Amino acid sequence: MKNGCQIQVMKIGIVTLFPGMFTALSEYGITGRAVRNKLLQLNYWNPRDYASDRHRSVDDRPYGGGPGMVMRAEPVSLAITAAKSAISANENHAAWVVYLSPQGKPLDQQHVAKLVQRQNLVLMCGRYEGVDERVLSSQIDEECSLGDFVLSGGELAAMALLDAMIRLLPGALGDADSALQDSFSNYGEDDLKNTNLLDHPHYTRPESFAGMNVPPVLLSGDHAQIELWRLQQRLGITWQKRPDLFDKMQLTAQQQQLLDAFKRVNTQTGKIDKE
Numbered sequence: 001m002k003n004g005c006q007i008q009v010m011k012i013g014i015v016t017l018f019p020g021m022f023t024a025l026s027e028y029g030i031t032g033r034a035v036r037n038k039l040l041q042l043n044y045w046n047p048r049d050y051a052s053d054r055h056r057s058v059d060d061r062p063y064g065g066g067p068g069m070v071m072r073a074e075p076v077s078l079a080i081t082a083a084k085s086a087i088s089a090n091e092n093h094a095a096w097v098v099y100l101s102p103q104g105k106p107l108d109q110q111h112v113a114k115l116v117q118r119q120n121l122v123l124m125c126g127r128y129e130g131v132d133e134r135v136l137s138s139q140i141d142e143e144c145s146l147g148d149f150v151l152s153g154g155e156l157a158a159m160a161l162l163d164a165m166i167r168l169l170p171g172a173l174g175d176a177d178s179a180l181q182d183s184f185s186n187y188g189e190d191d192l193k194n195t196n197l198l199d200h201p202h203y204t205r206p207e208s209f210a211g212m213n214v215p216p217v218l219l220s221g222d223h224a225q226i227e228l229w230r231l232q233q234r235l236g237i238t239w240q241k242r243p244d245l246f247d248k249m250q251l252t253a254q255q256q257q258l259l260d261a262f263k264r265v266n267t268q269t270g271k272i273d274k275e
């Protein structure tokens with residue numbers, strides 16, 4: 001109990017043939033600290049433990065022929081069922097089952113934030129050519145992709161999703177505001193709610209490095225000016241690197257002015273030639 005309210009620990013079951021891979025996440029950095037501090041519970045369910053044949057086989061040749069192997073329906077389905085019931089015990093709703101798959105909707109920050117709200121998740125990691133379709137149609141709530149490329153297995157994708165979710169858990173980051181200031185986040189500005197701006201540039205000591213100086217405004221101590229400069233950089237960098245992100249945004253008059261000024265300076269200096 002903290003501040004009089006019950007903190008709900010996120011429970012995540014991971015269905016994987018290679019649970020050992022997840023030590024890269026659970027033993028290092030911010031994610032490792034979150035696991036040690038019990039901000040979330042990670043449990044692993046290996047389909048091999050649910051294979052009933054003598055060789056505990058989890059894969060077989062595809063019907064219809066062709067290259068590669070397919071994850072067998074029975075052990076995968078049993079592992080998902082076991083993960084779901086363990087995670088949903090004492091909860092009033094069933095765990096949401098996500099299959100990491102190149103065929104899913106590509107993940108973005110807003111989607112990650114929605115998945116964090118679910119609290120109880122099962123992440124299914126495929127291997128080989130994928131999982132028997134009958135498991136996907138009966139056991140999976142949602143397919144999520146890391147992007148339009150093919151990995152050898154779902155574990156790296158699951159770890160990427162977990163890392164992105166853990167950053168959003170209260171108490172996971174040293175400074176709670178830093179997640180708000182990341183790219184694709186709202187930065188706490190009401191008039192930029194639901195926007196996708198990229199982050200502004202960051203500098204640390206020394207003031208001069210290889211002939212390049214820290215922008216003077218950052219040394220001025222004028223916090224209002226620093227905030228304005230950072231907002232302008234976020235607008236400008238988004239325009240330079242990801243102009244497509246503006247399609248979903250409605251800029252205020254002030255933001256548009258800041259962006260126009262950024263464009264003028266950066267087009268004149270030849271730093272970037274966009275128009």
Ligand SMILES: C[S@@+](CC[C@H](N)C(=O)[O-])C[C@H]1O[C@@H](n2cnc3c(N)ncnc32)[C@H](O)[C@@H]1O
Pocket residue numbers: 099100101102103124125126127128129130131144145146147148149150151152153154155157
């Ligand atoms: C070699 S892939 C199978 C690809 C599948 N035959 C296809 O082309 O759609 C093996 C596993 O890696 C995972 N995987 C591969 N690419 C991924 C991606 N872009 N995002 C999330 N998971 C992915 C999935 O779990 C998949 O079952």
